[in-house]
Amino acid sequence: MTILVNDDAAEGEVPVRRIRFTVNGQRKVAEIEPRLLLSHLIRRGLGLTGTHMGCDTTNCGACTVLVDGKAVKSCTMLAVQADGHDIQTVEGLATASELHPLQEGFKDEHGLQCGFCTPGMMMAAKALLDANPDPTEEDVRWALSGNLCRCTGYQNIVKSVLWAAEKLREA
């Protein structure tokens, strides 16, 4: 699959780079401007709009995705830097038939209100739980400290992540 993000880039006005990467397990090829942010490639190029952009200055964490399993704020990375790497977004959390325990946990513990920070929160939490299946409340709070939420006050987000951790351990 080729993604021409910018018509003018195709006409040679702007240098174009070709990159290969995987997103949610699918292999992709894209032709892009070197200055394109990874978050824009994901949202506009791939149409995966579950990755939100809140601040485009690497503060709010709404755009958090996993790059090779590590939580990364995708507005802080150029798309060309994703060349050869593996990206996971919120759309890759659930299977066709089953929600990820983090998704269940956020719903069960009322860990979201407006929902805008939620995908980033869940991806940051996934990176934590992949590395540490049995985190303390403090571990969770620290792992999510790069993600801002204006609605919930975090208490229920922390509960949601601990709920998911327990479910994953039982599985």
Next chain:
Amino acid sequence: MTSQALDEIKIGGLGASRKRVEDNRFIRGKGSYTDDITLPGMLHMEILRSPLAHARIKSIDASKAWDIPGVHLVLTGEMMATRNLAWMPTLSYDTQAVLATDKVRFQGQEVACVIADDPYIAKDACEAIDVEYEPLPVIVNPEQAVAEGAPVIRDDKEGQAGNVIYDWEVGDADGTERAFAAADTISRLQLHYPRSHPSPIECCGSIADFNRATSKLTVYMTTQAPHIIRAAVALVAELPEHMIRIISPDIGGGFGNKVPVYPGYVCSILASILLERPVKWIEDKSGNLISTGFARDIYLDGEMALRQDGKILAVRMHADADHGAFFSDAQPSKFKIGLLHSTFACYDIPVAHLTARGTYSNKAPGGVAYRCSFRVTEAMFFQERMIQAAATDLGMDQAEFRRMNFVRDDQFPHRTPFGFLLDSGQYGKCLEVGLKAVGYEDFRRQQAEARARGRLLGLGISTMTEPLGAGNSREYDILGIKMFDSAELKVHMTGKAIVRTGARGQGQGHETTWAQIVSHELGIPAEDVVVEEGDTDTAPFGMGTYASRSTPVAGAAVAMVARKIRAKARRLAAHLLEVSEEDIEWELGRFYVRSAPDRGVTIQECAMAAYSNMPDGMEPGLENTAYYDPPNLTWPFAVYIVTVEVDPETGVWDVLNTVAVDDCGVRINPMIVEGQIMGGLTEAYAMANMQFITFDAEGNCVGSNYMDYLLPTAWETPGFELHSEVVTPCPHHPIGAKGIGECAAVGGPAAFVNAVIDAISGTGVRNIDMPLLPDRVWEAIKFRRDVSGAPPVRTDD
């Protein structure tokens, strides 16, 4: 719990902590926020903003921007002016520049727009626009605004001599004067409630789509009040209202920031009309923080007349509100400074007087109700800081002073000295619950012991009732439009239903709770009711969601329309059961014959009959609409108690415990109510601890990004203990509910500040302006003096 109540919980009715319906899409990343929408042929708009706070525009040269490939349009104030769109009316009878023509009046003001194939090109082109400015003297606070020889910021307005927007007063000046003359003690407090920004994580944005063939304008927009926007667009752009469709898709947080009309919306609409293509504008965070509706920025100076035994005799207050360059916040038109005069409502005070003055400055316009019902946040903050100061002056216990002055349970209905009518509450009981939860007496002992060892512990109380849910329409309107709300309910033949309201949630869970109200009224399981809001072509007219008005007004409308449906269903039931209507009784979800309770029909059977077997002469169908004009505001009551420890060496303070007792009447969905309270407490903690926007003497905004504008994360935010033991139903609301979304953000800040001031008692410090940054607290302890936070800030250190 009665068996009917238990049945109701099972179907997701009133009182069920039903899991949220909207979560199903949000947890999958399948929400549809404005920036997620892409239309065929869509172009992108970016805004060029002023780097200066006050300057004459000498020239704008956009020729280089026009030359960039991919640029379709460059809009400037001059071009807007030819279409009479350079200025627009605000929601408070002022005018606001859309794109600057004569001069810029705040840093970040919109100067030009570029519309291009791609936002990157549009940003490049903005940078290619040359603007020549001639700097002018800058005003950043009310004192400067009214100083002799101050530059007139709004020289565009005919007859505007200085920078005063309004002088307003309420209450009894003479009576208050007499009460002060008779007082044993007079307490005084002055403070600045700093400028803050609601800062939802999602910024503002719009996609305007004008279709020449149909003459219809569709605008997807981050707005909390789509119908108000439709009316505003009709008036500003002179388009026929029926040809305007405003769609407010999922909103990534609002908190009052998404009520006003912003220049970006207007420019995207004009651009779409000119280019006949969809135009998307998505603001960046810096643009959001420096140009859209801020909140607070008010200077309060008050006195309290006291009798020696602790009885409050009178209150006198003055407010100076800095509105920025344009008076653009939405306030009910009769009340220039919102509901600031709701201050001290929960105390039985015989007489009071309030004066207020609004002024312009070279700062972004706003004064919006940030998680707040029109300035009540400032009102309650001052109230509870003043109460603490007065109790301290009298040498009285903080709890006892409040207890003694509360409006008592047997005094309702109670008229406040500023004219509000309180209808219900159990203030004393709520306070006792809070004191018990925090272990008040024990804490006071620990505090004294710690003090003896040089440790500074403090306890702060904040108790308040606030007016939520404007109207009634007699007193509350915006630009003359009465503040009622609406709901439409359509019950389909299989007993499933859709409800639409004039409100627009932004995370409050309307899709879940409105269905619960229908369920309560009709016995239809909540999962059989779908909720839709935010599309002006389909939703009934309403004033939108802000000021905690959804449940008090639109939620009431949902109950009322369901009752209309039930009344018709009763006639259908009588027909089906072949008895007269008078012989029919109702239980949840079912009508039955009084004399033969086994003979009955379900609401679903009635619904089918409405389409297939109605009696002769009855209008078919089971659909209706209700417009609800509340008889009064709702008055929830809250007690917030915070304990802290202050480090005397660094001024850093840590929260030990936060207890919240909220009496918001009947809770529709307790889980959601608690979520609202925790969110509000976090904003209260943020205001007290870190979150503010200020300006230097040149009008540069300090707080234009999330590195300078600090919001609390999961790491700093303390845990909260919530209490719901006290329930005083609202006597006039159809299901007894009161507003709740904003209580903790309104009442909470004073509890945190009072706790820190309490911890350093003995220093003689009366006030430290929020936020209580470590350096401010340290300065207060070290030099035993009050610390002001008013702008301009020093930039030399």
